[in-house]
Amino acid sequence: MTMLGRLTFAALEQGPIVFAAQMLVLFGALGVAALITYLKRWKWLWNEYLTSLDAKKIGIMYLVVAAVMLVRGGIDALMMRAQQAVAVGNNAGYLPPEHFAQVFTGHGVIMIFFVAMPLMFGIMNVILPVMLGTRDVAYPFLNSVSFYLFTAGAALVMASLVIGQFATTGWTAYPPLSELAYSPGVGVDYYIWALQISGIGTLLAGINFIVTILKKRAPGMSLMKMPMYAWTVLGSMMLVVTAFPVLTATLGLLTLDRYLGMHFFTAGGGGNMMMYVNLFWAWGHPEVYILVLPAFGVFSEVVATFSGKRLFGYTSMVIATMAITILSWLVWLHHFFTMGAGADVNAFFGIMTMIIAIPTGVKIFNWLFTMYRGRVRFTTPMRWFLGFVALFTIGGMAGVLMAVPPADFELHESLFLVAHFHTMIVSGVLFGDFAALAYWFPKVFGFTLSEKWGIRAFWAWTVGFMLAFIPLYVLGFMGATRRLDHYPAGLGWNPLFIVAGVGALVIASGVVCQAIQLYVSIRDRRKNRDLTGDPWDGRTLEWSTPSPVPFYNFARTPIVAIRDPFWAVKYGLAPQTPENDYLSIELPRGSGLGLVIGGAAFAFAFAMVWHIWWLVMLGALVMLGALFVRFLDEDTESIISADTLRRFDTATV
Amino acid sequence: MTRDLLVPSVQVTVPPFTERREITLLGFWIYLLSDAIIFACLFATYAVLHVNTFGGPGARDLFSLPYVLLETFVLLVSSFTAGLGALAAYRGNARQVLGWFSVTLLLGLAFLSLEAHEFVGLVAGGHGPAQSGFLSSYFTLVGTHGLHVALGSFWMLFMLIAVYLRGLTETNVRRLTMLSLFWHFLDVIWIFIFTIVYLLPFIK
Numbered sequence: 001m002t003m004l005g006r007l008t009f010a011a012l013e014q015g016p017i018v019f020a021a022q023m024l025v026l027f028g029a030l031g032v033a034a035l036i037t038y039l040k041r042w043k044w045l046w047n048e049y050l051t052s053l054d055a056k057k058i059g060i061m062y063l064v065v066a067a068v069m070l071v072r073g074g075i076d077a078l079m080m081r082a083q084q085a086v087a088v089g090n091n092a093g094y095l096p097p098e099h100f101a102q103v104f105t106g107h108g109v110i111m112i113f114f115v116a117m118p119l120m121f122g123i124m125n126v127i128l129p130v131m132l133g134t135r136d137v138a139y140p141f142l143n144s145v146s147f148y149l150f151t152a153g154a155a156l157v158m159a160s161l162v163i164g165q166f167a168t169t170g171w172t173a174y175p176p177l178s179e180l181a182y183s184p185g186v187g188v189d190y191y192i193w194a195l196q197i198s199g200i201g202t203l204l205a206g207i208n209f210i211v212t213i214l215k216k217r218a219p220g221m222s223l224m225k226m227p228m229y230a231w232t233v234l235g236s237m238m239l240v241v242t243a244f245p246v247l248t249a250t251l252g253l254l255t256l257d258r259y260l261g262m263h264f265f266t267a268g269g270g271g272n273m274m275m276y277v278n279l280f281w282a283w284g285h286p287e288v289y290i291l292v293l294p295a296f297g298v299f300s301e302v303v304a305t306f307s308g309k310r311l312f313g314y315t316s317m318v319i320a321t322m323a324i325t326i327l328s329w330l331v332w333l334h335h336f337f338t339m340g341a342g343a344d345v346n347a348f349f350g351i352m353t354m355i356i357a358i359p360t361g362v363k364i365f366n367w368l369f370t371m372y373r374g375r376v377r378f379t380t381p382m383r384w385f386l387g388f389v390a391l392f393t394i395g396g397m398a399g400v401l402m403a404v405p406p407a408d409f410e411l412h413e414s415l416f417l418v419a420h421f422h423t424m425i426v427s428g429v430l431f432g433d434f435a436a437l438a439y440w441f442p443k444v445f446g447f448t449l450s451e452k453w454g455i456r457a458f459w460a461w462t463v464g465f466m467l468a469f470i471p472l473y474v475l476g477f478m479g480a481t482r483r484l485d486h487y488p489a490g491l492g493w494n495p496l497f498i499v500a501g502v503g504a505l506v507i508a509s510g511v512v513c514q515a516i517q518l519y520v521s522i523r524d525r526r527k528n529r530d531l532t533g534d535p536w537d538g539r540t541l542e543w544s545t546p547s548p549v550p551f552y553n554f555a556r557t558p559i560v561a562i563r564d565p566f567w568a569v570k571y572g573l574a575p576q577t578p579e580n581d582y583l584s585i586e587l588p589r590g591s592g593l594g595l596v597i598g599g600a601a602f603a604f605a606f607a608m609v610w611h612i613w614w615l616v617m618l619g620a621l622v623m624l625g626a627l628f629v630r631f632l633d634e635d636t637e638s639i640i641s642a643d644t645l646r647r648f649d650t651a652t653v
Numbered sequence: 654m655t656r657d658l659l660v661p662s663v664q665v666t667v668p669p670f671t672e673r674r675e676i677t678l679l680g681f682w683i684y685l686l687s688d689a690i691i692f693a694c695l696f697a698t699y700a701v702l703h704v705n706t707f708g709g710p711g712a713r714d715l716f717s718l719p720y721v722l723l724e725t726f727v728l729l730v731s732s733f734t735a736g737l738g739a740l741a742a743y744r745g746n747a748r749q750v751l752g753w754f755s756v757t758l759l760l761g762l763a764f765l766s767l768e769a770h771e772f773v774g775l776v777a778g779g780h781g782p783a784q785s786g787f788l789s790s791y792f793t794l795v796g797t798h799g800l801h802v803a804l805g806s807f808w809m810l811f812m813l814i815a816v817y818l819r820g821l822t823e824t825n826v827r828r829l830t831m832l833s834l835f836w837h838f839l840d841v842i843w844i845f846i847f848t849i850v851y852l853l854p855f856i857k
Contacts, residue, residue: 138676138680139676139677139680203687206687207683207684207687208680210680210683211676211679211680214679215675215676215679216676241683241686241687242686242687242690244687245687245688245690245691245694246690246691248691249690249694249695249698250694252793253698253793256782256789260783261783262782262783262789262792262793263705263707263786263789264698264702264789264793268707269707269783269785269786270702270705270706270707270785270786270787270789271702271705271786271789272701272702275698275701275702279694279697279698282694628811631811634822
């Protein structure tokens, strides 16, 4: 046994394409570090962001990581599309099967765990406490730990690109393929630890936000006066704290199989691989709703604001949100009707799957009725919403079609399925997050984003999406299965794959538009400054604060008497509520221990992957030690006096 | 357009700010819920795999009910003493807190020794967790519970030192409350383990 376990130089030598990726990661990281050094921003970064316990700052860090990972996952997507556009007949394509398998696995894992999740958590951190009229989340330090555990997971996936391989099993890592007997390398171990570490971070964040919503709302804001976004986050986080433990347990069992030779999911020894598939989707299906519910909440805020009307059917929206939360626990088996559980079981899950479309339909109609006879302004966020309605309805109907078990037997693991879930996640989750970013950007940074480039990005994404995925629906009907690195000529598939490839390029141009949008907006930030704090004629509490939101959120705790309190008071529809006097407040002091825990978690996980046992022990000890240091410190808050607050507040107004 | 915004009554009762203790405890309850779900997964796995003995011994061949009954009593009594300790914490009696939680810690360690003895015996007899799906799920379910008891014991040791050094500060009382919740939770899990893993095979 060497000092470095099974890590050798061979882990670094993997041919020209991987070499290019390795260099990209390395020089990317070095370039960023050099840039920060050149700008002399290390101290600023450390004090203002890395050690900050302010939810708004943590939210921005989530969004930065999400943006980096979106580019990585997007490059994976382009590589797959390029391979499938050319790998037909005698042409084997440019990617060997082993590498292609890593690319589709990486794409799935990254887009779900390290793009969609951090976008959701980033937006929540940035805006939810302000929306609720509170100063911070329930547990600011835990929030920092959650972020760094998540980032440790993302870093592990990036590390797998440079050192060793990633899993070749697909993002679901079904056994027995993911067992030691068939995947002896480090790929599946990277997968397990990246998901395990970031999953625990997610679980802790889930607890944090539930308590924030239930216990930290402004006085007077009863549950039924909360903004719709808060309701959807509540539903989503309830799913996080009930579903992520299932993922933790499942990955734990796979770990025991791989590290200690147990027989949970092995092909022999009394294992049962379908147990894994059931457990995985018992987490996996709620996960879909974890992602999409907050996006539904974003759309509820966006549509009401840009239609100049209150949200239609608030109560039915709350009921629909909670119905989806509960029903999403009762549909997991539709991911594997082909298991052969029998007609009765399949029928139950098929019917439940169709039923869940009903509350979702309620939501769609509520949004449309909100627009009805409103003064609709077609801003970027509103366009993302309209694109979402069109695409999501198509994707949703494809889903109801596959909920019929006999139809699913035909379409199972086909490209039709791939097209379906991409429609749901891209239009539902990603468009929702993009709408949120455009909508709340001025609140966070103090200036609005360029509408021109936002709308260009919207069209590129929408048109590109249709070009990329409508061919996949057709290909699915033609019998093309997912994850093909090569297919015979003469099936008539190639033209459709080429169209899909062109679509992926158009989507990529949408990402380029977003990058230009960011650049142009920062360049013109003085011109586009949001001086009022209310650039969109908003309705909820966050628009009552100056932009960007001051670190204490509210100088005086707001008192809420009505839904959409800011709008109501602004237009004289509700009397001005009596304002609290300035009071001294406690805010959490910054702490670098979250970063220490995340770093130690990364070292721990990396060492587990490569069997470097001394580093495993060291990582675990550092994590425990950091927790002890935190527990012993009873002086974690700093006090801001009422006078200081008054001075800040009158200066900003 | 704006008419549909109903004007509500302006009567707003301002509730006192929720105290930190209440906030922490709610979060801890939710953590316990999520931990219970981890155990639920392990129970489900055990339920599926316990018949997969792969030609090896089954539950009836390996377990001894009187021995497990002893483990159960040790753990149940420790839960009782932990409860007494928590009550003493609410009364502000630091000496009793130290006393009752020390007893609880000793009982917890006794439980862990009993369990370790059982595990060592099984492995020594050639029936380790790698033998069959049944034994994998058995060791993992019972072992995860044992791991929780071990972590709870460390926590208890930490709290004993903290109370000894700093007395019953607000922070310490809050943490003792969580610790006793955690300990009772492990008891509840054990009742299910006792019933499903150990008792059921002998009833059938």
